């Protein structure tokens with residue numbers, strides 16, 4: 452098969468309609484919107500554009516399926532997740548190609564995301580069997596305390612474009628395990644991976660109405676009627692802090708349970724006792740994974756003053772060697788940014804830093820031609836007031852600043868409204884623990900550049916969010932605790 456035919460085949464294999472109550476259907480207004488390849492700017496296909504009525508219909512279907520789904524055997528829920536885990540693994544080549552076409556990252560990175568996404572189904576297939584409660588004698592010995600955990604009920608998921616499959620499985624996995632039904636609105640820039648995942652779940656035996664998917668070009672207007680509906684029990688959102696704030700405000704009216712996985716501004720700290728080779732490897736992953744378009748991306752490097760110049764130069768050498776291009780091409784490591792808005796924002800942050808005295812050690816520019824490419828960039832000597840140290844970059848730009856004491860490093864790391872993740876490189880155990888205790892983040896990569904792991908609680912503090920996905924904590928987000936006072 453030629454490359455163009457192979458690409459067309461994977462795009463054609465995806466349903467282009469809404470999934471509501473087990474049926475694939477056109478949007479009620481008959482409208483469609485285009486899905487674009489960010490490497491070329493060309494349209495890949497058109498898909499159904501849901502209306503607020505479709506969103507209500509999706510919630511109706513989730514509500515109608517809830518009671519029966521909650522009563523399903525945990526074994527059955529676990530097996531559906533396990534079968535889908537296997538399908539994701541077996542079909543990772545085609546799913547990765549599809550993801551690269553709509554999101555841009557290199558196929559090898561898309562494959563890594565499919566593997567990561569699948570891990571949440573493996574993990575939660577086991578969790579379905581571990582939902583427990585307890586029974587105990589009350590202090591006065593006269594009554595008994597019986598505690599049971601039950602599914603929260605119908606959930607609404609809104610997810611971003613940067614990890615189109617994994618941001619879905621992190622929510623769908625625990626919801627299926629717990630016995631909750633769902634409405635999912637994926638990002639309009641990357642809906643195909645979501646539709647492909649919904650089809651795999653359907654093929655694995657997920658009953659009609661348990662997962663409903665609405666794709667839309669007007670997220671606010673389809674989300675509002677779902678969030679304001681008193682039958683909805685939970686909203687789980689992954690995306691920017693700005694939108695998260697609005698959704699929390701909307702959810703307040705119905706006192707809705709919320710999980711919020713929001714933006715980050717991850718500091719990457721390198722102390723003078725660090726293994727600099729290991730720090731460099733960690734930096735490459737923390738900065739360049741997903742083209743720097745990850746909430747966990749290292750947003751700013753704070754390096755002990757004696758090492759700062761050497762580190763910036765060595766990082767620039769590595770980043771400057773990376774092959775930039777369409778993610779489907781052999782050897783490409785850095786794909787395009789998601790769209791022109793994102794590229795303009797990255798360019799603006801670089802210009803601002805250079806205007807305030809930073810120096811581009813490598814890169815610094817957009818690439819001419821089709822697609823939204825930006826050069827891997829290292830900025831040295833970045834001053835404190837540069838916007839690039841304060842705002843989420845979401846691109847392949849590494850600002851390097853220096854510090855002269857441990858206290859100064861911790862203070863700089865915490866000087867942000869965000870608190871998702873931090874990276875710390877040091878060989879001194881006592882310092883490592885002191886710094887980890889001092890950092891105001893939900894996660895820390897200690898001498899490693901990646902924290903994502905289905906078996907660990909992912910999430911942030913401060914403006915980076917509320918709640919955790921994955922780990923032992925993950926399923927609790929989908930369970931209510933009910934206490935029965937028993938009179939013996």
Ligand code: NAP
Nearest residue numbers: 610611612638639670671674690691694712713714715746
């Ligand atoms: P975004 O603009 O906040 O969009 C995220 C999702 O929200 C999309 O599906 C979007 O729909 C939808 N949305 C936007 N406005 C809405 C509204 N008024 N009502 C309801 N839904 C609305 O974020 P993004 O640019 O896609 O993603 C990047 C952000 O996500 C970054 O800040 C990143 O840090 C964060 N993120 C966080 C995590 C985490 O786990 N903490 C993981 C990944 C990403 P449209 O597609 O139609 O705009």
